[in-house]
Amino acid sequence: MRRTVISLAIMATLPAFANELGDNPIETITVTADLRQSSLERLPASATVLTATELQDEGSEHFEQALGRIANLNWSGGSSRPRYFQIRGVGEQEEYRGAPNSSVGFIVDNIDLSGIGMAASLYDVQQVEVLRGPQGTQYGANALAGLIYVKSQDPTEQFEAGTELTFAEDNQQTYSGYVSGAADQDATLLYRIALQSHQQDGFRHNSYLGRDDTNKRDELTLRAKLRWQPVDDFSADLTFLHADLDNGYDVWTLDNNGFETDTDEPGVDSQRTNGLALDLSWAISDAVDLQSITSWSNTHAQHAYDGDWSNADYWGGLECTEYDDDWNEIGQAPCQYDYYWDKAAKRDTVSQEVRLSSGEAGRLWADSTDWLVGVYFNQLEEHNDLKSYYNGFDDQFLISDYRSKNMALFGQLDTELGRWSLSAGARIERRVADYRDDSGEAFEPTENMWGGHLSAGYALSDAHNAYVRIARGYKAGGFNMGLPDVLKPHSEFSAETLYNYELGLKSRWFDGAVRSDLSVFFMDRQDQQVEASLQDPDNPQRFFLYTNNAGSSDSYGLEWALNWQLNRQLELYSSLGLLKARYKAYSVTEADGSETDLSGRELAHAPNFQYALGGTYRNAQGWFANLNLNGKDAFYYSDSNDSRSEAYTLLNAKLGYEAQSWALYLWGRNLTDEKYGTRGFFFGNEPDQDWAAKQYVRYGDPRQVGITFNYHFM
Template sequence: MKNSLPMLYGFRGASTAAMLAGVLAANAVLAQQLEEVMVTAQKRTESMQDVPIAIATVTGDSLETFNVVNLEQLRGSIPNVQINHFGNAPNTAVFSIRGIGVIEPDPYAGNTVSIVMDGVPQYFNQVALLDLFDIQRVEVLKGPQGTLFGANSTGGVINIATEQPTGEFGGKARLTLGNWNRIDSSIAADFPIIENVLAGKVTFMQHSRDGWIRNIVDGKDMGSRNVTAGRGYLKWTPTDDFDATLIAEVVRGRDGSPVIANGAVPTDRLYIPNLGYERPCSDQQSACEAPDKYRSANDSTPDMNDLDSYSGTLTMNWFNTAIGDVVSISNYKQYALENYTDQDASADWIMDVYRDTEGWQLSQELRTTFNPSDRLEMMIGGFFMQTNYEQFQSVRLQGVVPGLTQTYPQEQDNWSASVFMQNYLDLTDSLVLQFGLRYSVEETEMDASTYNYVSPDGIAQWFPDFNPQGAVEAEGDDTWENLGGKIGLDWAVNEDLMLYGYYARGFKSGGFVGRIGIPEDIGPFDPETVDTFEVGMKGDFLDGLLRANLALFYNDYKDMQLAQIYNVDRPDGIRIQGNSIVNAAGSTISGLELDLTAIPTDQLTLRASFAYLDAEYDDFEPIDPATQLRVDMSGQPLQNSPEWTASASARYDIPVASGLATAVLEYSYTDEKYLTNLFNRPRSLVQETHLVNASLQWAPDSDEWSVSVWARNLLDERYITSGFETTGFQGFVSYAPPREAGVSFNYRW
């Protein structure tokens, strides 16, 4: 019965599509044509309909409509794309595209979905949930993008482009007031410095709100947000053949501590009488359900989650040189993240965590595009990145052994270098052969340790200043090489219809584990690969009133890197917990995606997207830490891989009182999925979700200002977003936001 609802929707969707086609044909004379969407998915500006891969695009206007302030708030809006954060690390991104993603809070696990902002890959998943302000568009490129975007993009790429300087005086300002004491303000100002030569721009954003989870210990809110960010631009255009843009960005976050709720079976050990809260999980064999009132507990840690990030990017373009159009992108970024978490989420001091991470990345890309002949376009280039991070994690286990503290210091140095080429050969006037290669070398060094301290006074300390009573120390150094590529054909049947197909190999490099229980945990773990076959269609029909894009794909996913938690007995007979990443699994992933856009009249725009995903393990037998027995996971679904996802929206524009009123209604559906438990246990099942967003805006004919009212999760549905089960008593869950609503004011000059 589980699949009957999507199948019924599919039948109804086909009927609806036929009816819609009739309506569109009847109104062909009345309606305008669909807007052309420009993207840089192939590192050149072109129409999305001309790019032979599956792409979803979210414009800056769409982000503003529903007051999206960071990437995670796009959750559910793009089928076959899962955007979450790790349960006890709200800044840490958990991205999955078509069933391929990394679920681990520490940086050593790397990424399979690459976040790229203004041409710069964001290496660290801990700061990859970027704050979005003054954004031109967000492009989601599905499937391996290793040829153009490098290793560690086996799932895909989220490509973000900010609004660039215009060289003309102008700007915009926005103020938002909402529930949970939300106040957002932003401003972007363009100004010429030397006319037609030097342009400047500054943008600023401030976002704050209270948390929507109540602390049962002191009655205060938990999970508050307070982020301030700014960007400055200088664009120099001394000649028609050269320009350079310098971007400096600063982000300062002063949020409340990471919040989790304990879904464990209630006992006096975990919950002080009269200070408990409604548990989301009734027992270990049942799926968790979000309660009507969000409650948790923090009785032992400061309410602190501080982030400071600094970035500088220099992009230079040389046009019409002897070696083609040359692009150079140079970047340096550093960040510091410090927070505390009450890890047991109860009104008793059992376990809490302190984390302090500092990291930096330095990258350089240089490429050129030229035409050796009338029918061949070539892009060749090189890329280099160097990164470093240091993390100190301290865990106080007061409720396990009085006075016990475990610390986990780790430091990783990493560098990667690659050369790549991408070619487009016109076999005929309508048939293009696309082929590319990328050769990569990557080296990683890791120092990781675990120290046990028992305080003489029986009170655990975050920063012990006495000798450890047990230590595990390890280090590793290894290098990986890879040659990957892509080959495909795209056929322009006519000016409105393209068919395409391609094969690509994606590669994620190996690495080392930074949080270890025994020396052998450090690894190294080996690379993983994905072989992808995709065929698709992109077409505009009915004189540009209907757009339909279809993609079908098949992935052969080999040597999957999966994080495991297990128990091991030391020689002295003490059982400890180990952490590792193993290459023990392979899987097959297949599916389809259909995107529809229609404009039945000048006033109405309709959009709908549907996706099906079949992502299962072929061969995987991990050891269950509770029983120490192997579990056959063959045929089980991959984590973060819902079978069905869909979204739909309607926008209606109507003249009202010498102005224009715009109403937008958006719906998204995500099927049930497993998240953050390797064994797909019931408490890690995330229920199917139905989310509705709505917005109503009015602007005068001058379009100088506008006012809008909006709501996210309009029906105030309560959902679990992730469940994490460790050995022992704990079962942590994270909650999706309740209804958020407010009013926004915009002004342009």
């Protein structure tokens, strides 16, 4: 860690010796997820934007590979692809029940995939944006911690097409292609279609079944865009997304060896999503602009796993304690343990947003202030069918239906006063939810919530922009299903409120050749929602999963990104995230009804530091090289116990040759073959050990080397 900070400090002193870039200044980066679509250097908030070039230079095929580049963004490896994220320590670790309530928004081309963000291929993507801190004004309840926005490439007037082929270890084969252009002579209707097919075995060998594909990734992604602009003051953008992930799930082992499993019933982690978004923009007059965003998505998902993490032959060869009907110990007998858990879900989401904003002639107060008002409606419906089987018998069966409706009114004012830029925004949101299941449980919570922000930016000079920001975010309350008597006081939990205080300085030198974005923050979480679990002492294969409210917690830290384009050939870049996130007051209920006090302990999935360092070399003769590393500190896996990961660093490289229309690359990820945990549990899962609790870890991908070839037709 100390060497990382020293390296960043050295890079900060180097701009004084930077070479001029002549007629090639760095392009302005626009944050499209912001209501005003501000430039990154003027945005009064902590944000990271990874452009298409940056993603391609590091060889990122899926959002999973880009995560290490983004400060204070962590993820939970409880699925075949990342779908549970934490920004500054705020976010979910899993969802096994049917009442979605995300803290981190995840949107792909205006299609809301919060909580189901596995469909995140980065092929033909324009940029990935991560906005940290509550986004209460524009996104409301689903963006308490922040927002992840993936924007694909837009259609082009000129015809272009391309293809990309990747072959790598782990039997990876990835085939991709895109085509874009005008559908008519006047170029009023433009189109773009991108398709990718990705297969690999999943880095696991199942020794019991003699298979290498029980943890496979079999993923198909299709994006299509149409842009219709018959006149200058009107445009319509229609986006279609189809993602079919037919993935396996076989990652847990009793001995924590990581990559050698012996399950007899490997699980699945599939997701099939279809989504549509229609974005209409109309300049009604010189004074008023109208924007309408309509979104729909349908997702069918299945998450299933072999809960005993082994096979009947293994368990039958061990001795377990035998009990009578009154749970009196009567001797030893061959173990019998066979458990399978399976949840199928169907989710439908419809949303409509309408915004009115000021045009050139509609600004207020001597043309100094832009205004924006909007209304928002969202309806989410989810049907869940949960099944589990234990030792040949039906264990748990539950069919549930959940529906929520969110209605919001929001507005924002943005003022320019000389060197000052001021912004104020607010959002009022009403949420109505309804839950029913076939066990007879029912909940109908209704809440009114509000959030917003105040920010002030000041141009210290042409090179430096400082800002201060205060934001209030919120997350709806909810309920817990199927709790035992000891947890009945936690049947419902309250809404959470987060106050974020932030200072930042964004600097640009040498026509943008050196870029520094620094922010420091303090977050005050009130009625913090905490995920907890309790193993059933009478049926140890089962768990009671629930959410409750901690009294409060606070977090503070910084994010710093530094990029330096030394000359036309060489670029260096880095990022650093520091975080201290602790409970001020929280206790967790144990099986006997006692309370364990966790006040003062760090939050789960909130490492104290994360960092990335890298460099890209590209010369006029076509040779290319990228070397980068990223790492993070140890962190707690759960808020219910003290199970922890270990700190780690990953080293990656990409070498190649780039011609005018084609390129060939050799790349490697995790070149030192680091063994690192992405998710962990602490509980009893071995009946021969009388269900004694211990730590089990799911590990990230090992070393992989491959080649990529791409060709562009123009």
